[in-house]
Amino acid sequence: MDSRETLCENPVIITDRDAWKEINLKDAGTIEVEIGFGSGEYLLRRASEYPERLFIGIEKKPGMITEVSKRVASHNLNNIRLLESCAKDAFADLFPANSISRVYSLFPDPWPKRKHLHYRLFSSEYLRLLNNRLIFGSEALIVTDSEDYCNWMLKQLPDTGFEVENSIIPPQFDTRFERKWLEQNFNTFFRILLKKARHIET
């Protein structure tokens, strides 16, 4: 059996629009979304902590999706769905306006080279889309190891409808990338907390 078949047979994993339609977002209650969940540690912890909420993890690497789906099964969690997609496409195509209660992204790829800046996820355009999909007053949390990426994101914020609170924080998420940085003696990270203060039409 090839890996695509395995993915499609797993009800936790969403690989196509038919499977997506089976999630009734309107009746799902509180929805939290993690962008680029990697090994899924934070997603699984949040889902265990809040069993009444629906957690949607978006990840572009199929290998991570398969790995995390096994953990979802072994923890008997029925409130997680894993979406194999680029987060830009998922927000643009799958979520309606005002549908998400919380978004988080831990250690998003920083794309440090100038010629790769256009790959960075949290551009002004994407932040406006994120704003549109979030419920009024709800929050998006972004944590990065890169001061340069943090400063770049802060510059993207005007006209995105968010109030921002940024701070330097100690390690606290225990994800694969946080552990990786700790091993290299990085002990502080950059936290950007965005609160939707005004609705943006997209």
Ligand SMILES: C[S@@+](CC[C@H](N)C(=O)[O-])C[C@H]1O[C@@H](n2cnc3c(N)ncnc32)[C@H](O)[C@@H]1O
């Ligand atoms: C640096 S890793 C961090 C993983 C995890 N959050 C952690 O803290 O260990 C970034 C993750 O984001 C995923 N990713 C990068 N760009 C993405 C995109 N546009 N849409 C969805 N996932 C993305 C990557 O595949 C990778 O798993």
